[in-house]
Amino acid sequence: MKKITNLKEFACTPDRFQGGHRLCPGCAHSMIVREVVNATDDDLVISTATGCLEVCSAIYPYTSWDVSWIHIGFENAAAAISGAEAMYKALSRKNKLYNEDRRVKFVAFGGDGGTYDIGFQSLSGAAERGHDFLYVCLDNENYANTGGQRSSATPIGAHTSTTPRGRVSYGEKQKKKDLTMIMAAHGCPYVATAIPSTKHWKDLATKAAKAISTVGPTFINALSPCTTEWKFKPEETTEIADLAVETCAFPLYEIEDGHKLTITYRPKQKIPIEEYLGRQGRFAHLFKPENKWIIEEWQKNVDEYWDYLQRREEAGV
Amino acid sequence: MATPKEMLTTWDKVQFGAVLPAFEDPEHKVRSKFHSYNYSVADWRVEKPVFNRELCIDCDFCWVSCPDSCFIVEEVENKRGKKQAKIVGINYNLCKGCGVCVDVCPTPIKSLLMFPEYIDNEEALKQWPKKD
Ligand SMILES: Cc1ncc(C[n+]2csc(CCOP(=O)(O)OP(=O)(O)O)c2C)c(N)n1
Ligand code: SF4
Ligand code: SF4
Numbered sequence: 087m088k089k090i091t092n093l094k095e096f097a098c099t100p101d102r103f104q105g106g107h108r109l110c111p112g113c114a115h116s117m118i119v120r121e122v123v124n125a126t127d128d129d130l131v132i133s134t135a136t137g138c139l140e141v142c143s144a145i146y147p148y149t150s151w152d153v154s155w156i157h158i159g160f161e162n163a164a165a166a167i168s169g170a171e172a173m174y175k176a177l178s179r180k181n182k183l184y185n186e187d188r189r190v191k192f193v194a195f196g197g198d199g200g201t202y203d204i205g206f207q208s209l210s211g212a213a214e215r216g217h218d219f220l221y222v223c224l225d226n227e228n229y230a231n232t233g234g235q236r237s238s239a240t241p242i243g244a245h246t247s248t249t250p251r252g253r254v255s256y257g258e259k260q261k262k263k264d265l266t267m268i269m270a271a272h273g274c275p276y277v278a279t280a281i282p283s284t285k286h287w288k289d290l291a292t293k294a295a296k297a298i299s300t301v302g303p304t305f306i307n308a309l310s311p312c313t314t315e316w317k318f319k320p321e322e323t324t325e326i327a328d329l330a331v332e333t334c335a336f337p338l339y340e341i342e343d344g345h346k347l348t349i350t351y352r353p354k355q356k357i358p359i360e361e362y363l364g365r366q367g368r369f370a371h372l373f374k375p376e377n378k379w380i381i382e383e384w385q386k387n388v389d390e391y392w393d394y395l396q397r398r399e400e401a402g403v
Numbered sequence: 404m405a406t407p408k409e410m411l412t413t414w415d416k417v418q419f420g421a422v423l424p425a426f427e428d429p430e431h432k433v434r435s436k437f438h439s440y441n442y443s444v445a446d447w448r449v450e451k452p453v454f455n456r457e458l459c460i461d462c463d464f465c466w467v468s469c470p471d472s473c474f475i476v477e478e479v480e481n482k483r484g485k486k487q488a489k490i491v492g493i494n495y496n497l498c499k500g501c502g503v504c505v506d507v508c509p510t511p512i513k514s515l516l517m518f519p520e521y522i523d524n525e526e527a528l529k530q531w532p533k534k535d
């Protein structure tokens with residue numbers, strides 16, 4: 087496992103995901119990806135589901151990757167990486183590896199649409215079969231690449247192109263699906279949540295290093311604030327991510343062996359959820375008097391979940 | 404056995420299980436002309452970040468949060484002989500002008516500031532706010 091010490095040393099890592107890609111200015115996807123691929127010195131084989139990351143980092147004839155990389159379908163990043171990993175194991179068994187002296191790790195990236203929704207069956211299958219890989223979900227809470235449709239990661243009240251706000255609609259009706267816990271329930275040896283931010287850079291890099299070096303299926307759910315669809319200014323990306331953590335809208339924690347939960351960051355004082363919602367255009371309508379109940383609902387959900395995490399950590403089960 | 408470069412020339416040279424580096428010349432880390440590193444997104448920008456070496460404390464916050472891998476670092480040794488990254492510049496071919504780096508820069512007078520694209524960097528440094 088690569089030792090993640092301080093940022094001054096980490097920044098000496100030669101980047102393996104390069105610029106010149108066509109993600110929006112201020113996009114969080116690339117911040118997360120850079121940290122993940124820089125968190126190991128091993129060789130990497132990466133599969134990426136269709137979505138903003140894949141489309142923007144592989145516009146023909148260009149690539150932004152300094153690692154072996156495969157674009158597969160929208161629904162099967164986990165299946166593709168399972169296949170690559172299984173082949174690698176088989177070749178290793180037969181002593182037929184090409185780069186014998188090198189250690190190879192397998193990582194898949196998918197958006198929330200490609201992970202919570204359409205790619206869930208292949209992810210669930212890969213976790214169940216127990217392949218040795220890390221799956222990173224870049225959770226921007228909508229299908230950003232196709233114009234911002236809702237997904238099962240979209241939180242209640244959010245305006246998206248398929249849950250528009252208006253006279254009769256207040257936006258998304260359902261609560262966000264808790265995919266991190268669902269992956270833990272698969273018995274994965276390591277699952278965690280993370281955000282891209284300067285304050286929590288080490289949290290993300292350490293979790294990635296840990297997940298990559300853990301044998302077996304591991305999962306990181308990374309919140310990826312999307313300037314275009316969440317409607318905030320591009321320079322605010324990391325501020326919005328920090329607010330998600332400080333309000334406990336997206337708590338940072340990890341779960342080992344499917345059950346042992348540790349909260350990796352505890353805000354000194356949980357701040358009201360309005361501070362997070364109010365900074366994003368997709369929630370602007372919630373501040374109208376008739377929608378006040380949704381903000382209350384949000385706060386209630388956040389409080390309950392934070393209590394639940396603390397109780398689980400305390401119980402150590 | 405075929406070298407990575409040979410393996411990339413024709414499909415039948417690719418070895419099962421090989422890990423291919425993205426470099427045309429892996430030894431010298433020369434990226435191919437089809438690497439996005441050699442593409443320019445400079446025309447996306449209306450404002451550019453300007454870097455002031457005098458004020459920078461090398462916290463590397465800008466390096467870790469830049470979505471476009473723009474910050475050019477030089478590996479140096481600190482007093483205790485530990486390696487650390489020193490920021491030496493911005494790759495303006497890759498910068499889209501998002502402003503994240505300026506937002507995260509923690510020095511009391513920022514070591515990074517946004518300026519209109521048409522202003523020369525030397526001129527920008529002259530206009531830098533002073534301590535009062
Ligand atoms: C089977 C299939 N259905 C639909 C699409 C069209 N499509 C491409 S990207 C995308 C949305 C991706 O959303 P998400 O996974 O959340 O990634 P994001 O773009 O938000 O990063 C869709 C619907 C597709 N490529 N394949
Ligand atoms: S739409 Fe959102 S996720 Fe997609 S590239 Fe733009 S900021 Fe990134
Ligand atoms: S403005 Fe954005 S793209 Fe340009 S160097 Fe700063 S963070 Fe990177």
Ligand code: SF4
Pocket residue numbers: 458459460461462463464465466490504507508509510514515
């Ligand atoms: S964030 Fe500011 S102080 Fe820190 S390394 Fe970058 S320019 Fe220097």
Ligand SMILES: [Mg+2]
Pocket residue numbers: 197198199224225226227228229230
């Ligand atoms: Mg998405």
